[in-house]
Amino acid sequence: MTRRTPPPDALTCEVVELLGEVVRRYHDDYDRAAADYALTGAQARVLALLAYGPMPMRRLADRLKCEPSNVTGIVDRLAARGLVERRADEADRRVKLAAATPEGLRTATELRESLGDFAREPLGRLPERERRVLRDLLHRMVDDAPRPPE
Template identity: 40%
Template sequence: MTHPETQAIAERELCGLINGMAHQIAEHVRQRAVSLGLTAPQATALRELTGPMTMRELAERMSCEPSNATFVVDKLEKRSLIERHPHPTDRRAKQLVLTPQGTALRERLLELLSSESPLAGLTQEERATLQRLLAQATTHS
């Protein structure tokens, strides 16, 4: 086998592993979300809402368009989990803030997500290495 062929096979296998892990993680999130009466995107929004942030910031963290994040936030707001507050420095923007009920549900979600995670078999050091390597790979693309 030629070197480029060997390299292509290795890359295909690596991409398959990464894709498989992404599917496992997505299914893990979906199952935990359903157990809390949430959709996977709603669970992702709650997980990523680590403090007050704009819709654009949340959309970026969720890896989606702001319009998609707005749809998700509208549903969470109807459930009294998130509120929109005036932004302290940009009068055109709103900040998304968890309500006390939203904070409690987020804490429960984080507990469930860490339970039996697809990454649970890795040590903290291995997770840090994986994170560093994936970050390195994404900055080179």
């Protein structure tokens, strides 16, 4: 017999719905900002991830929750525009890394700074203490969650 978890309480359901709405609005805002740079939302998200440093294609796919073949197409289009390049991983020459070019880093920075309507303004209006509490609670949710096998 399968053990069932109890249904979530009303507060948990409301929090889940609000998190979903935050994510939806963030993606909408991000997609609008990306369009100003003639990028798709997925291309902009790849650039944003690569702004932190080169990353294997498989990890990009994992972070974007998509198939590696999708990431290949996105990276190809970004490379054609001079925003991304492929490099061999120094630790394992068989692994290909995607890396933002200087132009890609500049574009990622400008894009991040152009976010405003939803992605940044409501959060910025919260007092720093509340932003820290929210950050810490989100870390607890993310860091404590079971990770899928790699």
